[in-house]
Amino acid sequence: MRSPLSRRGFLVAGSGLAAATALPAMSGCSTLASADSDPGSLLVHTQLGTTAPGSATYTAVVKAFEKENPDIRVKNLVNGDDLPQVYETSRLARKEPDVVMVNLYDKTLAWTDVGATVDVKGYLDDWGLRERVLPAALSEWTDGKGRLRAFPYFATNWPVAYNTHLLDRAGIGSVPTTGDQLIGAARKLRAKGIAPVTVGGNDWTGQKLLAQIIQTFLTPEEARKVYSTGDFSGSRGAREGIDYFVTLRDAGVFADKAQGLTSDTMTTQYNTEAAAIQSAMSSALAKVPAKAAGHTEIGGWPLAPGAVHEKPTILRSYTLIGFWISPNGVKKLSSVEKFIRFMYRPDVVSRFITESGRDMALVTDTVSRDFPLVAKAQQLGDRVGQALLPDLYVPPTATQPLITATSTAFTRGTSAASVRSALESAYRTA
Numbered sequence: 001m002r003s004p005l006s007r008r009g010f011l012v013a014g015s016g017l018a019a020a021t022a023l024p025a026m027s028g029c030s031t032l033a034s035a036d037s038d039p040g041s042l043l044v045h046t047q048l049g050t051t052a053p054g055s056a057t058y059t060a061v062v063k064a065f066e067k068e069n070p071d072i073r074v075k076n077l078v079n080g081d082d083l084p085q086v087y088e089t090s091r092l093a094r095k096e097p098d099v100v101m102v103n104l105y106d107k108t109l110a111w112t113d114v115g116a117t118v119d120v121k122g123y124l125d126d127w128g129l130r131e132r133v134l135p136a137a138l139s140e141w142t143d144g145k146g147r148l149r150a151f152p153y154f155a156t157n158w159p160v161a162y163n164t165h166l167l168d169r170a171g172i173g174s175v176p177t178t179g180d181q182l183i184g185a186a187r188k189l190r191a192k193g194i195a196p197v198t199v200g201g202n203d204w205t206g207q208k209l210l211a212q213i214i215q216t217f218l219t220p221e222e223a224r225k226v227y228s229t230g231d232f233s234g235s236r237g238a239r240e241g242i243d244y245f246v247t248l249r250d251a252g253v254f255a256d257k258a259q260g261l262t263s264d265t266m267t268t269q270y271n272t273e274a275a276a277i278q279s280a281m282s283s284a285l286a287k288v289p290a291k292a293a294g295h296t297e298i299g300g301w302p303l304a305p306g307a308v309h310e311k312p313t314i315l316r317s318y319t320l321i322g323f324w325i326s327p328n329g330v331k332k333l334s335s336v337e338k339f340i341r342f343m344y345r346p347d348v349v350s351r352f353i354t355e356s357g358r359d360m361a362l363v364t365d366t367v368s369r370d371f372p373l374v375a376k377a378q379q380l381g382d383r384v385g386q387a388l389l390p391d392l393y394v395p396p397t398a399t400q401p402l403i404t405a406t407s408t409a410f411t412r413g414t415s416a417a418s419v420r421s422a423l424e425s426a427y428r429t430a
Helices: 007-019 032-037 055-066 083-092 106-109 121-126 133-139 164-169 179-190 206-216 218-229 236-249 263-271 290-292 331-346 346-356 372-379 397-408 416-428
Strands: 039-047 074-077 099-102 151-158 160-163 195-198 275-279 296-299 313-325 384-387
Touching: 039 083, 039 331, 055 074, 055 151, 055 331, 055 346, 074 313, 083 106, 106 397, 133 151, 133 313, 151 331, 151 372, 160 164, 160 290, 164 179, 179 195, 179 236, 195 263, 206 218, 206 236, 206 263, 206 275, 206 384, 206 397, 218 236, 236 397, 236 416, 263 275, 290 296, 296 372, 313 331, 331 346, 397 416
Parallel strands: 039 074, 039 099, 195 275, 313 384
Antiparallel strands: 099 313, 151 313, 160 275, 160 296
């Protein structure tokens, strides 16, 4: 895939960000410049540090790292969803952090190609860490030119959670595995005043579920082509998948006004047992209260007749968070190596699994025993099929327009042709 940003494009985009975005404060450091000039410090830009799952564990393991390496002080710059644009602003000023902990998605897809971060493939081998990484994770983090964008770290399973207590209350004897069963279950749930499938139709959660359903009749190769090009009309499988989605939607499978719901609304509805079904990544599964978790079954998304998959599908991804090295980080390579080696240690990896319920892109035998739904998702194995997560193939400029198109798709009464047109417009207007 051609990079959506040239070096000039990155600079033009970043100059606008620099005028509009103020760099947030970081603990223990007054300015980026002072951190950059301090050889005894390592500046890490991370999304872990607020309410993100794994934040408390990250804070604890950083303290352990500093105790073992008293000559290195880790200074954390914490951002949420705005991390990519904040990082790009700092990079334009040549005051970027040394290490960045963020997922491979949207803006970050272009970073290595435009020199905002460096290829770490050589470091992975030089530091003897290749065998620590799952082969699938290495594949997803490697770009079309063979460059490894970052050191893989967090992964995720994205199955479907079914509240069996609510299903039983509605007279549904088993978890639906076909589209017809799902439609029948939705009718019975609604008759009892229970929302069937809750979904953030106005954000990324709805975008992912829509993509999963569209792939009902697409092979992985076909799905890659569709999501790379935005051609949802030229592919028979894509047309059939959208038709299937529209059938489910207009049969009342999704919660009322799903087009306006968000991921927060979705998790609240499921966690409070107002809705019976949700498609949830493992970090959301980790937050399901014990009562609801006690009668939750984990499975896949029900299939239509003629589907290319043999079993209900889930999504899996190994690109949730990785350790990216910046050009400034190369200047502190010895400290960066110590930090990443430490974070890759089996005991540290196990802490994220046992304490935070995180899935990892690294080789480990540890299971999230205190997070039963995460553990169930980890153990699904070949009982489910796998749809393609489109994040690596959607051009970054189309990412946000696709979410707008997703809201249109979840609006009841919107025709399949209109859904295709909205999805394709996301690529044309990007």
